[in-house]
Amino acid sequence: MTLTEKILARASGKTHVRPGDNVWVNVDVLMTHDVCGPGTIGVFKREFGANAKIWDRKKVVIIPDHYIFTADAMSNRNVDILRDFANEQGIEYFYDVIDDPKGHWRFDAAKGNGQRQHGSHYSGVCHSSLALKGHNRPGEILFGTDSHTCQSGAFNQFATGIGNTDAGFILGTGKLLIKVPETMRFFFEGALPKGLMAKDVILHLIGEIGFDGATYRAMQFEGPGVASLTMDDRMTITNMAIEAGGKNGIFPCDQTTLDYVNARTAENGTKNTFTPADIDADQSFIYDKTFDISALEPTVACHPDPGQRKLAKEMGHVALDRAYIGSCTGGKTSDFLAFAEIVRGKTVKIDTFGVPSTTRVLEELKATQWDGKSVWNILADAGVRLTENPGCAACLGGPVDTFGRMNAPLKCISATNRNFPGRMGHKESQVFLASPYTVAASALTGKITDPREFI
Ligand code: SF4
Numbered sequence: 001m002t003l004t005e006k007i008l009a010r011a012s013g014k015t016h017v018r019p020g021d022n023v024w025v026n027v028d029v030l031m032t033h034d035v036c037g038p039g040t041i042g043v044f045k046r047e048f049g050a051n052a053k054i055w056d057r058k059k060v061v062i063i064p065d066h067y068i069f070t071a072d073a074m075s076n077r078n079v080d081i082l083r084d085f086a087n088e089q090g091i092e093y094f095y096d097v098i099d100d101p102k103g104h105w106r107f108d109a110a111k112g113n114g115q116r117q118h119g120s121h122y123s124g125v126c127h128s129s130l131a132l133k134g135h136n137r138p139g140e141i142l143f144g145t146d147s148h149t150c151q152s153g154a155f156n157q158f159a160t161g162i163g164n165t166d167a168g169f170i171l172g173t174g175k176l177l178i179k180v181p182e183t184m185r186f187f188f189e190g191a192l193p194k195g196l197m198a199k200d201v202i203l204h205l206i207g208e209i210g211f212d213g214a215t216y217r218a219m220q221f222e223g224p225g226v227a228s229l230t231m232d233d234r235m236t237i238t239n240m241a242i243e244a245g246g247k248n249g250i251f252p253c254d255q256t257t258l259d260y261v262n263a264r265t266a267e268n269g270t271k272n273t274f275t276p277a278d279i280d281a282d283q284s285f286i287y288d289k290t291f292d293i294s295a296l297e298p299t300v301a302c303h304p305d306p307g308q309r310k311l312a313k314e315m316g317h318v319a320l321d322r323a324y325i326g327s328c329t330g331g332k333t334s335d336f337l338a339f340a341e342i343v344r345g346k347t348v349k350i351d352t353f354g355v356p357s358t359t360r361v362l363e364e365l366k367a368t369q370w371d372g373k374s375v376w377n378i379l380a381d382a383g384v385r386l387t388e389n390p391g392c393a394a395c396l397g398g399p400v401d402t403f404g405r406m407n408a409p410l411k412c413i414s415a416t417n418r419n420f421p422g423r424m425g426h427k428e429s430q431v432f433l434a435s436p437y438t439v440a441a442s443a444l445t446g447k448i449t450d451p452r453e454f455i
Contacts, residue, residue, distance in 0.1 A: 002183035002285070003250045004218035006277040007158040011141045019182040019286075027059065028140035030170045033126045034064040036145035036163075038081040043168025054089050055174035058271075061093040061135050062086055063126040068097055069117055069389040071107040072399035080104055093133065093270075095123040113403040116388040124358035124390035127151040127328040131235065132360055134270035137261055138253040139277045143170060148328055148417065150241040154234035155261060156253035156276050161242065181247040183218040184209075184287035188225025190294030195452040197338060198233035199330065199415070199435035202240040203299040205291070207309020215245030217286065222252055222279065225293050231260040232334040239329045240417050243306035252279055298438050298450050300413075303430035304421050312438050315448035321410035323348065323443035324424070325384075325436055326355030327395040330415025333364045335436040339415075340375045342440035342454045343382040349446040353404035354379055354386045355393040362390055384443075397425040413442045 001009060005017050012023035032040050044052065054060055062082050067075035079097060086094035087101055098105045099119035111117055123129040127148055130136050138156035143149065145167045152159030162176070170176055186205055192198070206213070219241045221234070229237075234251050241249030251257070253276035265272040300315055302308035325331065325339050336354065356362040365376040373381075380386055387393065387403045394404035395416045406412060406425035412432070414424065419431035434442070437451035444454070 001280055002218065002283045003156065003220055003252065003277045003279065004158055004183055004248060005180060006280065007139055007141065008178065008180050010139070011158070017180045019180050021180045022177055023180060024175050024177050025141050027143055027170050027174050027176060028137070029059055029061060029135050029142040030167060031061045031063060031126055031130060031135070031142065031144035031146070031149065032167055033062070033066055033146060034068065034075070034078045034082060035066045036167065037062060038078050039164035040145055040167040040171065041081060041085050043164050044171040047168060048172040052172060054171045057090050058092050059174070060091050060171065061130065062091060063095050063123060063129050064097055065125050065129070066392045066396070067398050068391050069107065069113050069403065070399040070401050071109070072401070075399055076105060093135070095121055095129060095133070097122045113389060113401065114387050118359070118389060122359060124356065124361070125328045125331065125392055127239065128332065128357040131155070132264060132358055134264040134268035137265070137271065137274035138257060139275045143167065143176060147242045148239050150246060150249045151235050151239035151328055153238040153241065153248050153250040154231060155257055156251060158248055158250065160248045181216050181218045182286040183220050183283070184214055185220050185222065185285045185289070187223035187288065187290040188221060188293050189223055189290060190225050190292045191228035193294055195298060195437060195455045196296055197435035197437055198229060198236040200296050200299045201293055202237045203301050203306070203309060203433060204296050206240065206244045206301065206306050207299070209244055211243060211305045211307030212245040214241065216247050219244065219246045219249040221249065223290070226251060227254065230334065231256060232332050236329055240306065243417060253277070298435060298452065300438065300448060301419060301433040303419055303432060306417070306419060306433060312434065312448055313450040318411065318432070318448045320350055320413050320442055320446055320448065322350055322406065322412040323352040323439050324394065324404055324412055324414040324416065325439055326353070326357065326393055326404070327416040328357055329417040330436055331355055331357030331361060333361045335415060336361065336365055336379070337368070337375060339436040339440040340378050342437060342451060343384065343444060344370070344378050346382055346444055348383040348443040350443055352384045352443045353394065354384045355404060356390040358390050362388060394424050396423060413439050413448060415439045
């Protein structure tokens with residue numbers, strides 16, 4: 001069996017499953033956020049009763065992150081609904097934007113959307129927070145009401161996005177019926193050369209198979225090339241499995257995985273027992289191809305979908321209005337450090353926005369010193385507009401006052417993961433997806449630029 005089949009077999013109490021089988025799986029973690037949480041809670045209460053209790057208060061993780069730092073009252077109300085539900089159900093893992101469990105967050109215009117407007121419990125983008133707070137464990141089943149839930153597959157977890165109806169059902173039962181997907185194998189050889197990032201790998205793969213090339217399939221990443229990839233790299237790759245239509249993305253578990261997971265579960269006191277799924281000799285795939293990742297070049301996904309692959313060096317004719325670094329895919333500390341490497345000591349030529357994915361990233365950027373100056377200040381001095389309010393921000397547009405939102409038909413190069421029309425705001429804007437290195441180099445020149453020119 002493939003990694004996905006092994007995990008689904010185990011979670012459904014079977015010795016063997018095949019693609020196409022429908023199986024009931026026991027859920028280890030259910031994650032929801034402020035956009036889908038209220039709807040999920042509504043389904044749960046309607047189907048199980050107003051006074052019903054959720055199946056396991058330690059297995060539900062609620063992470064407000066999408067429409068948070070806005071004056072939009074309906075968005076604020078969504079977070080209030082999550083807070084009320086977390087209090088009512090005694091949910092242990094609720095990363096609220098304020099510290100007072102009886103309070104209400106409201107936008108402080110005096111601080112604007114650049115200065116910190118969150119309490120100490122807040123974490124930031126849901127997928128990054130699941131990893132950081134010790135909710136990603138090898139061999140487990142994680143569902144989330146968000147399409148990029150597939151990111152958690154970096155940890156050898158079966159992780160996929162679901163709708164509010166399924167999530168409401170899980171709240172009441174802890175189970176879900178799921179069809180076992182076919183598996184596509186992407187076998188990595190080599191190691192990333194200087195100037196290349198994991199983002200280039202996944203943009204290359206999506207370009208190879210198309211933005212629907214993995215529809216309802218598992219994307220399994222393995223081979224000797226995996227060893228050189230950090231957990232941040234692996235998260236970037238699995239995060240975008242859905243951009244090829246994938247049901248999930250998954251890596252094997254190795255010492256890099258175990259070191260990361262053991263450190264995060266110990267730090268947060270989360271469950272620390274798990275059984276990884278290892279690679280079988282008798283796997284069978286619907287697609288199987290080897291990629292030498294050392295031979296890749298900086299890659300861009302052009303408007304209007306993530307499958308529109310081009311090389312950055314061929315795109316110098318595209319003039320840009322904006323650059324953006326942030327999100328679960330491109331807002332990690334390692335992403336910002338790569339970006340800062342390029343812009344350090346220089347000045348960006350176009351409007352450039354930076355949104356840390358989590359409060360931990362914010363802290364690390366302020367604490368990391370290069371020649372006596374924090375990386376945060378290096379970025380600010382280069383002209384990058386930064387916010388102390390981590391979250392999804394303009395990655396998916398959001399309310400009109402969202403930091404970095406495209407409120408006009410602009411052309412933006414972005415370290416985010418999705419570029420369908422209107423994704424980052426204005427429906428006539430255009431988004432070009434690229435690595436943090438490429439976004440940084442392009443911010444300096446005002447046109448799409450191969451970052452190796454600056455390395
Ligand atoms: S950062 Fe973007 S892709 Fe990630 S969860 Fe938020 S909206 Fe979705």
